[in-house]
Amino acid sequence: MRILTRYICLTALFLTALSCTPGIPQCGQIEEDADIFPDYRETTVPPNIAPLNYMVRNDAEKILTRVCGPAGEEIVISGRKVKFPLKEWRDLLNRSKGKDLTIETYLCKNGQWSRLRDFSCHVAQEEIDGWITYRFLAPSYEFHSYLSIDQRDVTSFKSRELYHNRFEHSRTKQQCINCHSFQNYHTDRWQLHVRLIESGTVIVDGEKGEKVDLKTEQTISGGFYPAWHPTENLIVYSNNWLRQFFFARNYNRIEQQDNDSDLIMYDVDSNEVTPVAKDSVLFENYPAWSPDGRTLYYSCANQPELRELSDVELGEHFEDFKYDILKRSFDPSTKQFGPPKMVMNAKKMDKSALFPRISPDGRRMLVAVARFGSCHNYHRDSDLWMMNLENGKLDKLEILNSDEADSYHNWSSNGRWIIFTSRRMDGVHTRIFFSYFDKDGKVHKPFVLPQEDPEHYIKTFKSYSVPEPTVEPLRQSIRQVRRIVRQDALKANYRE
Numbered sequence: 001m002r003i004l005t006r007y008i009c010l011t012a013l014f015l016t017a018l019s020c021t022p023g024i025p026q027c028g029q030i031e032e033d034a035d036i037f038p039d040y041r042e043t044t045v046p047p048n049i050a051p052l053n054y055m056v057r058n059d060a061e062k063i064l065t066r067v068c069g070p071a072g073e074e075i076v077i078s079g080r081k082v083k084f085p086l087k088e089w090r091d092l093l094n095r096s097k098g099k100d101l102t103i104e105t106y107l108c109k110n111g112q113w114s115r116l117r118d119f120s121c122h123v124a125q126e127e128i129d130g131w132i133t134y135r136f137l138a139p140s141y142e143f144h145s146y147l148s149i150d151q152r153d154v155t156s157f158k159s160r161e162l163y164h165n166r167f168e169h170s171r172t173k174q175q176c177i178n179c180h181s182f183q184n185y186h187t188d189r190w191q192l193h194v195r196l197i198e199s200g201t202v203i204v205d206g207e208k209g210e211k212v213d214l215k216t217e218q219t220i221s222g223g224f225y226p227a228w229h230p231t232e233n234l235i236v237y238s239n240n241w242l243r244q245f246f247f248a249r250n251y252n253r254i255e256q257q258d259n260d261s262d263l264i265m266y267d268v269d270s271n272e273v274t275p276v277a278k279d280s281v282l283f284e285n286y287p288a289w290s291p292d293g294r295t296l297y298y299s300c301a302n303q304p305e306l307r308e309l310s311d312v313e314l315g316e317h318f319e320d321f322k323y324d325i326l327k328r329s330f331d332p333s334t335k336q337f338g339p340p341k342m343v344m345n346a347k348k349m350d351k352s353a354l355f356p357r358i359s360p361d362g363r364r365m366l367v368a369v370a371r372f373g374s375c376h377n378y379h380r381d382s383d384l385w386m387m388n389l390e391n392g393k394l395d396k397l398e399i400l401n402s403d404e405a406d407s408y409h410n411w412s413s414n415g416r417w418i419i420f421t422s423r424r425m426d427g428v429h430t431r432i433f434f435s436y437f438d439k440d441g442k443v444h445k446p447f448v449l450p451q452e453d454p455e456h457y458i459k460t461f462k463s464y465s466v467p468e469p470t471v472e473p474l475r476q477s478i479r480q481v482r483r484i485v486r487q488d489a490l491k492a493n494y495r496e
Contacts, residue, residue, distance in 0.1 A: 024066060024076070025106055025113040034058060034105040034116045036082075038425075038457065041103075041119040044436035044444040046128035046417065047093045048155045051084035052447070055454040058116065062108035067092065070099040081454050086156060096123040124436055126416040129469035130155050132432060132449070133162065133180055139428050139463045145169055149180050149192065151474055157452040162474055163481045168197045178466070181235075183228040185413040185471050189268075191226055191235065192481075200489035204476065205233065205268055212266075213489040216273055220260050227287040227296070232332050233268040236276055236287040236296060256375035258283045258321070263298060265335070266492065273492045276337055277328070281307055285323070285374060288356045296330055297343065297356040297365065299323040299374070319372045322347035325356050325365070344387055344394075352376075353385075355408060360415040364441075365389055368407045377407040377421065377430065377465070384409055384420060386443070400435055400443050408466055418443065419467050430463035 034041070035057040045052065056063050057080075065077045067084070069092050075084055092101070101123060105116040133151045148164035165175040176195040183189035192202040200211040201223055214222040214237065223237030241260040263276035263284045276296070277284040283301040290297070301323045309317065324346050329338035346353035346369065354376050357366045365387045368376040376382035383401040387394050400406065402424035409420035418435040425431055425448070435446040449464070451457065 025064065025108075025115075027106065027113040027115050029115040029117065032058070032114075032116050034103075034119060037454065038448045038450075040121060040447050042121070042445060043447040044122040044124050044438075045093075045447065046126065046434075046436075047097045047123050048090075048127040048130065049093070049434075050154060050156050050450045051086060051089040051452075052121070052450050053081070053083045053452060053454045055081045056105060058105075058107055060107035060109050061111075064106040064108075066104040066106075068102045068104065069096045070101075071095060083452070083454070090155075093123055098125045099123060124416065124438075126414055128154060128417045128434065129185060129412050129414075129471050131470045131473050132419065132467050133182075133470065133474070134432065134467045135178060135180070135465040136462055137465060138461070139430065145174065147175075147177050149177055152449070153473070154449065157450075161478050162476075163192065163478055163485070167482055167485075173197045179224065179226055180466065180468060181226040181228055182468055182470050184230040185469060187470050187472050187474050189228065189233070190474075191228070193223065194485055198485050200485075202481065202484050203235075203268060204484070209476070209480070209484040211484055211487045211489045212271065213491050214264070214266060214273060216492060216494040218275075218494045219264060219273065220262060223264070223266065225286050227289050229332075230289055230291060230293045232293065234335070235266045235268065236289075237264050237266060238262070238285045238287060238298075239264045240285065256373075256378070258285060258301070258374050261285045263287055263296075267335075271490065271492055272495045274335075274495050277340070283321070283323070283374075284326075286355050288358060290358050291360050291362050293332060294330055295327050295358075296337065297325060297327045297358060299354045299356065300326045300340070301352075301374075302347075321352060321373050322350070323352045323354055323374060325353050325367060343389075357410055358389075359411050360413060363389055366409050366411070366418065368409065377405055379407075380405050380423075380427075382407045384418075395443075397443050399445055405430075410467065410469060412469055413471055418446075419469055420446075421464065421467060422446075425457055429457075429461065430465055431457060432464045432467045 036054045040052045063080050065082045067075045073092055075088050100120045103119050107114055132154055136150045137147045149162040150159055151162055152159040168175040175197040179193040181191050188206055190204050200213050202211050220239045220241050224240045225238040227236045239262040261283045262278045265274050265276050281304045286299040288297045301321050325344035326340045327343050328340055344353050351369050352372050353367045353369050355368045367385050368382050369385045370376045370379040370382040382405045384397050384406050404423035404427050406422045418437055421430045422433050432449040433446040436444040
């Protein structure tokens with residue numbers, strides 16, 4: 001039996017205080033839970049996840065932690081910060097697939113050792129996609145300063161910037177970057193919006209990268225929220241005229257409102273924009289493809305009474321916006337869409353549903369649901385719901401949600417992991433969370449993206465926004481992306 005052991009002992013006195021069992025004191029168990037941050041207790045984790053480093057916050061002079069695998073493997077750590085060696089951690093998880101890890105916590109107070117209640121983590125059989133790309137920014141962005149698009153290797157703690165706006169930022173000019181998107185979890189085709197200075201949409205297609213201008217005389221704006229077709233070189237965008245409100249005393253700090261919104265499709269090969277949903281009464285937004293690419297889902301507010309209001313009046317009615325989820329069939333051979341059909345009538349429930357995301361098997365849909373509006377990542381009442389697309393049954397996913405905003409979400413490529421953002425840690429900053437979705441359709445307790453320093457989420461005052469998983473890392477360097485951003489934008493052509 002192989003024993004994986006690491007001792008990080010503070011003093012020789014600490015060593016002599018332990019029992020004859022190497023590193024482990026002989027003591028009784030007490031009725032007290034380990035107070036750990038971040039909270040990884042009783043979670044299900046991928047077998048390829050980075051070490052779940054945490055700190056023990058119980059009052060103690062000395063702390064010892066032992067993690068035991070199902071066949072007797074173990075890692076022993078001393079100190080308040082529990083930081084696992086990467087190699088030993090990977091070996092332990094690889095040997096524990098489909099089984100539980102048991103975590104023992106020992107405290108020394110006033111010279112006496114005691115053992116807290118044990119807790120466990122279950123190691124799933126299925127891995128999670130190895131990379132997450134996200135926008136790293138301040139939680140409120142009235143000024144577009146110091147934004148970056150970062151990519152993190154979730155199997156370790158390595159990360160890098162894909163692009164940042166410090167190249168262009170100054171007192172007299174600003175640059176916003178957002179809406180990174182990938183085709184079918186791979187990085188050979190991806191896109192990124194650049195706004196204000198050097199504006200345009202960066203589109204990378206294999207080895208070719210260029211910047212395009214999707215705004216035409218026939219459209220409201222350039223592309224906003226993207227959905228890259230899973231197999232075809234086509235991207236559907238929302239086409240928005242947006243307004244933002246920044247509040248001092250409102251329950252929700254920021255509100256974003258559609259003054260107008262349609263859907264368009266961009267053909268990357270032909271450089272053509274065509275309309276998808278262009279109704280003068282409806283507000284269409286947030287497109288998403290089914291995994292087979294034959295159905296387009298999107299959010300839609302059918303509220304003609306709001307269309308009759310002036311711009312000023314419309315700004316006073318942001319709480320009246322209610323979005324449903326609709327879908328349209330799509331024929332890839334003709335590039336034609338069918339008529340809209342209702343999928344989820346959220347308005348009937350006095351709710352607003354956004355961000356439809358379809359599971360890789362096509363059977364379930366995740367949506368963000370709140371009382372109103374089109375910007376749920378700032379709504380404290382936003383929760384994630386799941387719809388069974390085969391029978392229409394809704395699940396409010398109680399174990400997944402919190403009292404703070406739970407919103408932008410996605411599926412792993414194998415459909416076994418839900419990736420989403422939440423402000424549950426402090427009510428201000430958005431963090432990335434993972435939840436296991438098992439083969440029986442059960443959602444498990446979520447856990448936050450692990451960090452090397454257990455105090456990272458206490459010390460870092462930035463948000464992680466729009467987490468997009470991929471099965472491979474980005475191929476371009478930050479300098480290559482910068483060169484594309486600085487190109488002149490190719491004007492797209494419009495075709496009915």
